[in-house]
Amino acid sequence: MDTVQRLRAIPGMDIILNSDWLGSYLEKLGRMRVKRIINKKLSQTRKNILENEEAEFNYDEFRDSCMLAFASASRSSLTRVINATGVVIHTNLGRSLIAEGAIKSMNEIAGHYSNLEYDLKAGGRGQRNSHVEDLLCSLTGAEASLVVNNNAGAVLLALSALAKDSEVVVSRGELVEIGGSFRIPDIMELSGAKLIETGTTNRTHLYDYERAITERTSMLLKIHPSNFRIEGFTASPERKDLAKLAHKNNLIFMEDAGSGLLVNNEVLNLPANSNEITIKACLEAGADLVTFSGDKILGGPQIGGIAGKKILLDKIKKYPLARALRVDKVTLAAFEATLRLYAGEAYDEIPTLRMIRCPLEDLKTRAENLANILAEKLKDSEIKVIKVQDAVGGGSCPEIELEGYGVSIKHKNFGAGYIQKLLRNFEIPVLCGAREDEIIIHVRTLLPPLKREVAERSEAGGVASQDEEILIKYLEGILNNA
Ligand SMILES: *Cc1c(COP(=O)(O)O)cnc(C)c1O
Numbered sequence: 379m380d381t382v383q384r385l386r387a388i389p390g391m392d393i394i395l396n397s398d399w400l401g402s403y404l405e406k407l408g409r410m411r412v413k414r415i416i417n418k419k420l421s422q423t424r425k426n427i428l429e430n431e432e433a434e435f436n437y438d439e440f441r442d443s444c445m446l447a448f449a450s451a452s453r454s455s456l457t458r459v460i461n462a463t464g465v466v467i468h469t470n471l472g473r474s475l476i477a478e479g480a481i482k483s484m485n486e487i488a489g490h491y492s493n494l495e496y497d498l499k500a501g502g503r504g505q506r507n508s509h510v511e512d513l514l515c516s517l518t519g520a521e522a523s524l525v526v527n528n529n530a531g532a533v534l535l536a537l538s539a540l541a542k543d544s545e546v547v548v549s550r551g552e553l554v555e556i557g558g559s560f561r562i563p564d565i566m567e568l569s570g571a572k573l574i575e576t577g578t579t580n581r582t583h584l585y586d587y588e589r590a591i592t593e594r595t596s597m598l599l600k601i602h603p604s605n606f607r608i609e610g611f612t613a614s615p616e617r618k619d620l621a622k623l624a625h626k627n628n629l630i631f632m633e634d635a636g637s638g639l640l641v642n643n644e645v646l647n648l649p650a651n652s653n654e655i656t657i658k659a660c661l662e663a664g665a666d667l668v669t670f671s672g673d674k675i676l677g678g679p680q681i682g683g684i685a686g687k688k689i690l691l692d693k694i695k696k697y698p699l700a701r702a703l704r705v706d707k708v709t710l711a712a713f714e715a716t717l718r719l720y721a722g723e724a725y726d727e728i729p730t731l732r733m734i735r736c737p738l739e740d741l742k743t744r745a746e747n748l749a750n751i752l753a754e755k756l757k758d759s760e761i762k763v764i765k766v767q768d769a770v771g772g773g774s775c776p777e778i779e780l781e782g783y784g785v786s787i788k789h790k791n792f793g794a795g796y797i798q799k800l801l802r803n804f805e806i807p808v809l810c811g812a813r814e815d816e817i818i819i820h821v822r823t824l825l826p827p828l829k830r831e832v833a834e835r836s837e838a839g840g841v842a843s844q845d846e847e848i849l850i851k852y853l854e855g856i857l858n859n860a
Contacts, residue, residue, distance in 0.1 A: 379434070384427050387435040391416060399441055403448040415447045460845050462810035464782055464820025466733045467772030471809065473673040473680070474772075475729040480678070480715035487711035494707045507695070509710060513717040517640050518657040518668070520685035524695055525672075525713060526703040530560050532669040532682030533634050537569035537597075539697035540630060540690060544596035547574045549582035549614060552601040556636070556773055562601060571597075577614075584615040584623060591627055598624045600665075602636030604773030621664020630667065630690065633660050637774040638670030638683060640720050646675075647735035648770075652778055657685055666690055674772035677730030678716035679709045733822055734770055738781060744821045745783035748846055752785060755850060757858045760788040766811070768822045780822075788816040789857050800856050806848055819849065 394416055395404075404412055423440060427433045459471060467473050476484070487494075497504035507524055514523040526532050537546065546566060553575065555561045566573040574595070577586040587598060598620055615623075617633070624631035639656045643649065654675070660668045667690055672681030682703075684694060694700060705713070719727050726732045745763045753761045768782035789797065794812035801808040801817075811818035824845040842850065 381428065381431075384434055385424065388420065388423055388427075389437075391420070394444075397441075399445065400448075403452070406452050407448060411451065412448070415451060416444060419444050419447065458806055460806060460808040460849060461823040462808060462819045462821075462849065464766055464768035464780075464784065464811065464822050465771040466730055466768070466823060467674050467770060467774065468823075469772060474677045476679055476712050477677070477716055477719055477728050479719060479727060480712040483711040483715040484708045488708045492707060492711075494710070506704065506707070506710060510714050510717060513714065513721060514683060514685060517717060517720055518685045519661055520657075520668075522688040522691035523683060523685040524691055524700070525705050525710070526682045526684070526700065527705060528680055529634070529636070529638075529669055529671040529682040530565065531703040532684045533562075534565050534569055535697065535699050535703055536632060536667055536669060536684055536690075536694055537566060537571045537599075538699050539694045540632075541596045542570035544571060545574045545592060545594045546571045546597045546599050547576055547587055547590045547595060548599050548601065549577045549586070550575050550579050551577060551582055551612070551614060552603055554601070554603055556604045562599075562634075580611055581613040582615070583613060584619050587615065587620065587623055591623075591629070595627070595629055597630040597632055600631070600633040602634060602773070604636055617660065617663035617665065621666075624666075625664070631665050632667040632669070632686075633665045635660055635668050635670045637675040637772060638672065639675055639774075641725065641731070645725060645735065646731065647737070648778055648780075654774055657683075661686060671772075672713055672716075675730065675734075675770065675774045676716070677728040679712040681705055681709060681713050729825075732826075734780070736822060738783070741783040741821055744824075744826070745785050748819065748821060748842065748850075749785045751842060751846075751850060752787065752853065755854055755858075756787070758790040759857055760790075760816075762786045764818070766818060766820050768820055782820055782822045784811070784821060785819045786813070786816040787819070787853070787857075792857070797856060801852060804852050808849055808852060824849070 391413065394400075395409075395413070400412065407415075419440065423435060427435065461468060461471050463471075465471075493504065494509075495504050495506050496502075497508075510525055511523050514525070515521065524532075526535060548562060553562055563573055572594075574590050576582060576590040600617070600620060621631045623629075635655075635657055637654065639654050640658075642656060643652050643654065646652075648654075657668050657670060665686065667684055667686035670676065670683045670685075672678040672683060684691065716728065719725075725735065742763070749761050749763045752759075762785070764784055764786045766782045766784040768780040770778060770780060787797075794815050794817045797817050798810060798812055801810060811820060824843060826843050
């Protein structure tokens with residue numbers, strides 16, 4: 379057949395739109411979207427025929443490929459997943475989960491009018507930041523604070539408001555790129571401040587900072603190195619010495635703390651040698667301002683916080699960029715509720731903290747319980763409880779080896795990569811670890827059973843959480859039909 383004949387075999391849009399196989403997709407997706415998908419498939423088909431002399435139009439194949447595209451277009455793109463990787467603050471999986479109480483608060487504020495910017499006592503205009511400022515100050519010891527969209531925004535805002543057209547001194551060892559492409563040199567340039575690098579990548583001394591200061595300097599900036607770590611021959615001056623040097627020269631000393639720790643390492647059940655220090659400790663050591671994320675180790679929604687001296691925060695709050703970076707009401711509701719959990723020391727109600735500080739014994743019990751259920755249900759599989767390496771994630775505590783427990787599953791025919799791929803393609807996708815030919819389910823990041831579930835089912839022996847039950851069902855589907 380010549381090309382023209384082969385092209386003629388392709389049906390027109392009107393005919394396709396009248397086909398029975400479209401079923402309810404016309405209503406579900408809307409005519410426009412269905413037409414768009416069909417158009418795309420039609421042009422792919424034409425292109426294939428033009429480029430390939432052997433290619434002919436195949437109606438069944440065309441229909442099937444349209445149906446697959448319709449099905450995929452009707453699913454929500456942003457979807458919940460099960461995190462069985464053991465990385466608590468997983469940047470690709472949405473960082474911190476929001477506490478149940480905070481979700482209630484978000485619902486309430488999202489669906490109702492609120493006093494977001496209304497002062498109910500005075501009967502007039504209020505400040506959205508006022509709902510969290512005092513709480514944040516009491517948890518960090520700061521004089522004043524401001525909440526914006528995220529930490530990248532907080533750093534940009536503080537630099538723009540306080541250091542535009544002047545010099546900011548940073549140690550070369552801290553000029554790192556942080557996951558999600560946050561680079562201090564780029565942020566600095568955008569703010570209009572001039573970056574002055576000092577010291578070397580592994581060692582920066584107080585005298586390096588001292589020599590870098592000129593009459594154009596306005597700020598010394600310390601940055602949390604996040605995941606980046608140099609071992610061995612390293613040096614950096616103490617915070618309190620940097621603060622002294624800054625203040626002697628009438629400069630601002632600001633710290634980008636990254637994660638935003640509000641509690642010490644004992645509360646987190648982490649070793650004392652962790653490099654993470656609290657916002658409060660940064661301020662006590664002399665930092666004038668500290669910036670941090672809300673959705674990393676703090677365990678709240680995505681926000682950026684700035685805590686510190688009132689005189690500086692007054693300037694920052696008035697700077698026009700603050701308006702462009704302001705936080706939305708639903709997020710603010712979640713953040714206030716999360717801070718209230720901290721104030722009441724209800725740490726286990728904050729999922730990120732609960733997962734990090736979970737005792738090793740509990741993880742072991744949960745892994746054993748899950749392994750027992752799986753051993754009963756799965757065919758042709760070798761199931762073991764193993765020790766695993768979990769991680770805090772989110773750039774916090776890269777030096778800490780977070781010991782955990784997991785369940786390893788080795789199937790007699792299927793490789794680990796294949797099982798992982800199938801698990802990612804379920805309605806609720808599952809992400810897990812792998813080692814050679816075993817997949818590894820890290821139990822730390824699976825949602826634990828609710829109290830109610832424990833009470834209801836403890837008589838029946840082991841209790842599986844909702845996440846675990848879904849996982850068990852999926853694994854049965856994959857491995858028992860091999
Ligand atoms: C994560 C991080 C940021 C970026 O914070 P976002 O809240 O993601 O904008 C900035 N600085 C440091 C040190 C970080 O660890």
